[in-house]
Structures are given as structure tokens and as C-alpha cells.
Amino acid sequence: MxxxxxxxxxxxxxxxxxxxxxxxxxxxxxxxGVGKEWLARALAAALLCDAPGAARLACGGCAGCRWFxxxxxxxxxxxxxxxxxxxxxxxxxxxxxxxxSRDIRIEQIRALAGFVEIASHRGGAKVVLVTPAEAMNxxxxxxxxxxxxxxxxxxYFILVCSRIYRLPPTVRSRCRxxxxxxxxxxxxxxxxxxQTGVDSDRALExxxxxGGAPRRAVEFGMAEQAxxxxxxxxxxxxxxxxxLPALADRLQQHEPGNWTPVLHAWCVDLLRCKAGALPxxxxxxxxxxxxxxxxxxxxxxxxxxxWMRQLGRLVTHPLNARLVAEDALSRYRAVFARGGHKQ
Ligand SMILES: [Zn+2]
Numbered sequence: 001m002x003x004x005x006x007x008x009x010x011x012x013x014x015x016x017x018x019x020x021x022x023x024x025x026x027x028x029x030x031x032x033g034v035g036k037e038w039l040a041r042a043l044a045a046a047l048l049c050d051a052p053g054a055a056r057l058a059c060g061g062c063a064g065c066r067w068f069x070x071x072x073x074x075x076x077x078x079x080x081x082x083x084x085x086x087x088x089x090x091x092x093x094x095x096x097x098x099x100x101s102r103d104i105r106i107e108q109i110r111a112l113a114g115f116v117e118i119a120s121h122r123g124g125a126k127v128v129l130v131t132p133a134e135a136m137n138x139x140x141x142x143x144x145x146x147x148x149x150x151x152x153x154x155x156y157f158i159l160v161c162s163r164i165y166r167l168p169p170t171v172r173s174r175c176r177x178x179x180x181x182x183x184x185x186x187x188x189x190x191x192x193x194x195q196t197g198v199d200s201d202r203a204l205e206x207x208x209x210x211g212g213a214p215r216r217a218v219e220f221g222m223a224e225q226a227x228x229x230x231x232x233x234x235x236x237x238x239x240x241x242x243x244l245p246a247l248a249d250r251l252q253q254h255e256p257g258n259w260t261p262v263l264h265a266w267c268v269d270l271l272r273c274k275a276g277a278l279p280x281x282x283x284x285x286x287x288x289x290x291x292x293x294x295x296x297x298x299x300x301x302x303x304x305x306x307w308m309r310q311l312g313r314l315v316t317h318p319l320n321a322r323l324v325a326e327d328a329l330s331r332y333r334a335v336f337a338r339g340g341h342k343q
Pocket of ligand 1: 048049050051052058059060061062063064065
């Protein structure tokens with residue numbers, strides 16, 4: 001089992017220290033990408049381990065731990081949207097993707113009834129992990145609520161949730177909340193660098209772009225989004241070297257879904273610099289941002305930021321990539337043209 005990142009150890013050991021009094025329904029909350037599901041799995045592993053070690057953590061070597069790591073522990077159930085199962089286990093089967101659901105459906109919760117009611121196979125705890133819990137549709141959440149209201153002995157429900165406002169208050173109130181904060185950059189920078197094999201400057205850049213969430217930063221680096229990110233950064237930061245059609249050619253090589261968040265974050269940082277604050281997403285670009293902010297027109301920037309936000313909501317729809325790229329770039333350039341200086 002991969003070792004748990006160090007910022008997740010304190011919440012895990014504190015939950016396990018009170019294992020005798022552990023609430024039967026735990027709701028792990030916090031922003032996307034901070035490692036909530038890792039924590040949930042490490043907790044489940046510890047609860048299902050036959051011979052927990054120091055601090056009651058899973059030993060990693062017993063039969064229970066082996067079954068858990070092979071996803072075949074008979075006293076563990078994982079409930080997630082079927083679309084996540086397809087993408088994780090069966091990515092080469094596009095035919096199934098169309099039938100997969102983004103919701104956790106009532107049948108999935110109902111199917112737990114037998115598991116919850118009968119005694120555990122191995123004589124220890126039973127664990128149900130629901131992730132992401134906000135994917136439960138209304139009927140599924142209601143069905144789960146009934147189960148949570150009548151807890152079975154030694155049976156634990158672990159719900160993982162990034163958007164707690166989407167979870168019915170009735171379900172929330174049945175759970176003990178375990179909030180996970182965004183760890184400090186000091187805690188995560190070397191971890192992100194180790195996981196991805198980059199230097200700490202690059203790790204810091206990715207962390208900043210991902211709002212400090214380390215798991216997102218690693219996924220960002222792994223998925224070659226980082227190369228896209230650097231190319232985009234080059235386009236937006238020194239865009240006036242090339243003509244608009246040439247830039248649009250470069251931009252349209254990337255999916256609108258990839259470049260819109262980068263251009264939007266860049267624009268937010270321009271606004272911050274214009275107001276005399278430090279950039280949030282591109283801390284390594286303070287000088288270039290500062291120079292561009294000086295040349296920009298404040299009203300134009302505000303308008304462009306709002307336009308980018310709307311575009312961000314539209315990019316999941318089919319769009320003409322070329323037209324969108326040209327439109328975004330010409331609007332972006334206009335922000336500086338109105339600033340009163342020639343480009
Ligand atoms: Zn074990």
C-alpha cells in the first residue's frame with residue numbers, strides 16, 4: 001500500500017485513537033484534491049485489518065489487508081457512480097460509457113441491505129465507502145438515510161464529499177463530520193515533487209494553479225496538462241509577439257476545456273496585480289503579470305474576466321474550437337489596446 005501523505009496522518013490517527021467510540025457514519029469533507037478518499041480508504045483498511053500496528057494503522061500484511069488492497073474484502077463495499085467505475089477500470093470500453101451514470105442510484109444503496117443486516121464474513125468490522133457522496137440522487141440519499149438511522153453493530157459508513165451543500169441536511173446531520181483542510185504548501189511541495197519527479201519550483205507552480213490541492217496538482221502534472229499549461233502560459237503571457245491568426249492556430253491545438261481555466265486564472269491574476277496584490281495562480285510570473293497589468297484597462301479586464309467565467313460554463317458543450325480561440329484572443333488583446341498603449 002502506498003504510504004499515506006503526511007498531512008493526512010493526523011486526522012487518521014486521531015480517528016483511530018477513538019476507535020472504540022468511532023461514530024458509525026463519518027462524513028469526510030473538504031475541497032477537491034486534498035486526499036479525502038485516500039484518508040477514507042486508509043481508515044477502512046485500518047478498520048478491516050486483522051492485526052493493526054502502531055497507532056492502530058493497517059498492518060499491510062495480514063489476510064484482511066491483502067484482500068482490501070485487491071478490492072476483494074468480503075466485508076467492504078465501495079459505492080460510487082457507475083461512470084467512475086467505467087473510467088477507472090474499463091477505460092477502453094466506450095460503449096459502456098454512454099450507459100454509465102454520474103449519479104449514485106437507489107439500486108446501489110438498496111443492494112447494501114443484505115450486507116448491512118448479516119454478520120460480517122470475517123468476524124470483524126464491515127465498512128461501506130460512498131464516494132463522492134454528493135453524487136447520490138435524492139432517492140438514493142433517502143434510502144441511505146434509513147440505513148444510517150438504524151445502525152448495525154460494528155458497521156461503518158464513510159462518506160466522502162467535496163460539495164457538502166449538495167448533500168441533504170438530513171444525511172449530514174446523521175454523520176460525524178471530519179473536515180480536511182487544504183494543507184500548507186510547505187507540507188505538500190516536496191510530496192508533489194516526489195510524486196511527479198519535477199523540481200520544487202515546478203511543483204509550486206502546479207500547486208498554486210490547483211488552489212493548493214496536492215492530489216489535483218499531481219494529476220495535473222501526470223496528465224500532461226502541465227505541458228499544455230506551459231504552452232498556454234507562453235501564448236497568453238507574450239501573446240503580442242505573434243499575429244492573432246498565428247496565436248489562434250496555437251491555441252486551437254488545445255481543447256477549449258483545457259485552455260479556458262488557464263486563461264481565466266491568468267486574467268484573475270492580472271486583476272489582482274492591477275489592484276496591487278500578488279498573483280494567486282502564477283506566483284512565478286509576478287513580473288510579467290505586473291507589466292501586463294500596467295498596460296491593461298481595468299474595465300476591460302473586469303469585462304473579460306466575466307466573459308471568461310461564462311465561457312468556462314459553456315465549454316462542456318460542443319463549440320467551434322477555432323472561433324472560440326479567435327474570439328477569446330481578440331477580446332484578451334482588446335484589454336491591452338484600451339489601456340492606452342500600442343502593443
Ligand atoms: Zn492488516
